[in-house]
Amino acid sequence: MNRFSNYVNELFKWNVEMRRFLETDNVEANYELWQQLDEFTELIESTGKQLSDEELLSLQAKAENIHERMENYFNRKQQEVGNIWISEKTVPPGGHTLPELPYAYNALEPYISEEIMKLHHDKHHRAYVEGLNKAELNLKKARDNNDFSLIKHWSRELAFHGSGHYLHTIFWRNMVPKKGGNPQGILRAEIDSYFGSFEKFKNQFSEAAKQVEGVGWAILVWSPRARHLEILQSERHMLLTQWDTIPLLVLDVWEHAYYLQYKNNRGSYVDNWWNVVNWNDVEMRLEQAVELKWAAF
Numbered sequence: 001m002n003r004f005s006n007y008v009n010e011l012f013k014w015n016v017e018m019r020r021f022l023e024t025d026n027v028e029a030n031y032e033l034w035q036q037l038d039e040f041t042e043l044i045e046s047t048g049k050q051l052s053d054e055e056l057l058s059l060q061a062k063a064e065n066i067h068e069r070m071e072n073y074f075n076r077k078q079q080e081v082g083n084i085w086i087s088e089k090t091v092p093p094g095g096h097t098l099p100e101l102p103y104a105y106n107a108l109e110p111y112i113s114e115e116i117m118k119l120h121h122d123k124h125h126r127a128y129v130e131g132l133n134k135a136e137l138n139l140k141k142a143r144d145n146n147d148f149s150l151i152k153h154w155s156r157e158l159a160f161h162g163s164g165h166y167l168h169t170i171f172w173r174n175m176v177p178k179k180g181g182n183p184q185g186i187l188r189a190e191i192d193s194y195f196g197s198f199e200k201f202k203n204q205f206s207e208a209a210k211q212v213e214g215v216g217w218a219i220l221v222w223s224p225r226a227r228h229l230e231i232l233q234s235e236r237h238m239l240l241t242q243w244d245t246i247p248l249l250v251l252d253v254w255e256h257a258y259y260l261q262y263k264n265n266r267g268s269y270v271d272n273w274w275n276v277v278n279w280n281d282v283e284m285r286l287e288q289a290v291e292l293k294w295a296a297f
């Protein structure tokens with residue numbers, strides 16, 4: 001069997017599973033998901049043995065579209081069914097706390113000494129938490145007074161201390177006493193498929209860490225867009241971003257985005273831009289983003 005017929009075979013199986021899924025959840029027979037799935041079934045049943053690349057791509061696109069709609073459908077239903085979310089802990093402005101270490105200060109010895117861990121967690125991480133709270137509270141004050149004269153300063157503080165707090169929170173949990181070994185399961189599969197092997201991944205990650213310019217981090221990330229892993233270097237840890245957050249609404253203020261029309265008047269470009277914001281898109285991104293829940297600190 002070649003890889004094309006393999007794929008069509010997978011689509012058949014997937015189609016059957018989707019139908020079963022809709023049936024067990026008692027989705028109304030007239031719901032548009034059923035209609036789409038029916039059309040899709042007809043389509044794959046009518047396809048001949050040999051498919052061109054374009055036909056396959058088109059099939060794949062249709063399958064992905066249905067998949068996305070189904071996910072959105074079930075996500076929305078969950079929200080309606082359970083109000084559990086509302087009572088879940090969220091962090092108000094200035095409400096961040098220092099997470100406890102998930103192990104003793106000396107637990108990572110001999111690799112990392114107790115002295116380092118104490119200082120690193122109780123002094124350095126705590127300072128990030130306090131700095132982040134201060135930045136959030138000052139930005140709240142700025143909103144309340146409609147005075148944004150210090151927006152650059154507090155945005156920088158928000159990024160610096162926010163990234164510091166979020167990355168350290170990940171860092172402590174990324175480590176565990178007396179473990180090491182090799183990654184397993186889906187993580188191992190993704191590493192192998194993107195980096196070639198665990199060895200190659202490890203070499204690149206180590207070199208990225210060793211060669212960070214000045215101070216900073218090596219960071220393994222998942223890209224929901226590319227659907228693959230990647231290794232990034234972060235110099236210091238911000239350059240005005242907060243790691244561990246998901247962009248929802250972005251505004252390009254590079255000159256190429258407005259100069260031809262607005263010349264140096266960035267302000268009126270920004271003011272006018274609000275007329276073309278697609279809030280449905282922003283809401284959709286948020287709906288998907290809130291599905292991802294880390295413990296709140």
Ligand code: MN
Pocket residue numbers: 120124168
């Ligand atoms: Mn640190």
